[in-house]
Amino acid sequence: MITTLASNLGRFALLVLLQVLILDRLDVANGWMVPYLYVLFLLMLPFELPNWAGLLIGAATGLVLDAFGSTPGMHMSACTVMMFARIHLLRLMAPRDGYEFGMRPTVPRMGLAWFATNAGVLILLHHLWLFFVEMHRFDAFFSTLLRAILSAAFTLGLALLTQFLTSRASERARA
Amino acid sequence: MRDLFRFLYRIRDTLLFLALLLTALVMLYNGNMHHRSIAINSSNAVAGTIFTWRSQVTEYTSLRERNEKLVVENEALRNRYGIGSDAVDTTMQPAGDSAIWQPFTFTAAKVVHATYHKPLNYLTLDRGSASSLHEDMGVVGPSGIVGVVRAVSPRFASVISVLNTDLRTSVKVKRTGHFGLLYWNTMDAATASVIDIPKHGRVREQDTIVTMGGDGIFPPGVPVGEVLSVENPPGRPDLNVRIRLFEDMARVGFVYVVEDRLRSERDSLESQQPTR
Known part of the structure; x- marks a missing residue:
């Protein structure tokens, strides 16, 4: 319990700092690919977490990002939508016997296909919401859509890379 | 129930x-x-402090470039005001003469954080209300305008960049005097658009765009950019003018925050006028 809390807090601090200090300044392909890797923190929250707690943590995380980016409500709304979708998606993607105690939403524990599907859907939803809210108009619809999709692909790539770089060898052997 | x-x-x-x-x-x-x-912006102490760490680590990589920019700026100022200390002879002028009273004062600040590749870009400065900064002050760089202060905390200020679709600034064509609005819709850090210039305004390529002033934010005549292309779209009352910004928004280091000392006087006078 304490370990889970500590590792999640550490992951939160690390990913938020990585986001605001490095990724937000990363200018890839002239602004067509802007990764928002901090959502990995939300994607890796434990399955046992009550739904209401997930929603509150999502909203709070978004608010922290908004405070760094001077964009009140933008990340908060995107994270809230994503965490609400996550509730239903986790139910939809549950194993036949439900999630076992101690299972974590990572590549070594759940498999690459499960993680990539789950993360892919949620990241795409988050990015689509975020990019359209950021433009707050629909006149550049297709370029915004393309920017959101390209950025989501970039974020998913970084998320998978992070999974492979941070999972321990013992975990990988077991999986 | x-x-x-x-x-x-x-x-x-x-x-x-x-x-x-x-x-x-x-x-x-x-x-x-x-x-x-609103209170959610990057002028808060936590974000400002974290951005300051980052800039302390990274600013060494751009020292050479910043020095060169400063030398160019000093050169321009020397050419304008002369090199000697007695270039402006103030001995014969009475104290408080309006001819030497400056309506605009400038505060230097360092940019500790800036983005330039998103639709809504902001900068964070290392000066705040403790250095008598307040919201709606203009921010200019060595080469041209940068943005407008949006919020301040005691030690930091959050600035809405010219590269932000929410900001519109009054500008004019220097040669002809036609007014327009600077509006960033190009999604490219080097260029912007000027809208609302009427079609009879004969804007040409390489015309200089400067700020109009009188809005209490920017002084008149601050360089903004150079006209790249002028289009005349049918069915619209205004020209489609695209400009190249003078200030390189991807590398802005030090900026000057503009205080319009006549602003409150003008605002109170204008608010006395009966509304129609």
Whole structure:
């Protein structure tokens, strides 16, 4: 319990700092690919977490990002939508016997296909919401859509890379 | 009644979701409409301090470039005001002469954080209300305008960049004097558009665009950019002017924050006029 809390807090601090200090300044392909890797923190929250707690943590995380980016409500709304979708998606993607105690939403524990599907859907939803809210108009619809999709692909790539770089060898052997 | 409570309990996650989403959307709306009244911005002490660490680590990599920019700027100022200390002879002027009284004062500040590749870009400065900065002050760089102060904390200021679709600044064509609005819709850090210039305004390529002034934010005549292309779209009353910004927004280091000392006087005078 304490370990889970500590590792999640550490992951939160690390990913938020990585986001605001490095990724937000990363200018890839002239602004067509802007990764928002901090959502990995939300994607890796434990399955046992009550739904209401997930929603509150999502909203709070978004608010922290908004405070760094001077964009009140933008990340908060995107994270809230994503965490609400996550509730239903986790139910939809549950194993036949439900999630076992101690299972974590990572590549070594759940498999690459499960993680990539789950993360892919949620990241795409988050990015689509975020990019359209950021433009707050629909006149550049297709370029915004393309920017959101390209950025989501970039974020998913970084998320998978992070999974492979941070999972321990013992975990990988077991999986 | 019990059924109602049971029903509400069953959809409690959805209710919480809707409440949080509504909160976020209200913040979003307030932030877009009247951006002066909100507290969520990068001038807060935590974000400012973290951005300052980063800039302390990274600023060494751009020292050479910043020095060269400063030398160029000094050269321009020397050419304008002469090299000697007695270039401006003030001995014969009475104290308090309006000819030497400056309506605009400048405060130097360092940019500790800036983005330039998003639709809504902001900068964070290392000066705040302790250095008598306040909202709605203009921010200019060595080569041209940079943005407008949006919020301040004691030690930091959050600046809305010219590369932000929410900012529109009054500008004019220096050669002809036609007014327009600087509006960033190009999604490219090097260029911007000037809208609302009427079609009879004969804007040419390489015309210089400067600020109009009189808005209490920028002094008149601050360089903005150079006209790249002029289009005359049918069915619209204004020209489609695209400009190259003079200030390199991807590398802005030190900036000057402009205080218009006549602003409150002008504002109070204008608010006395009867509204039609």
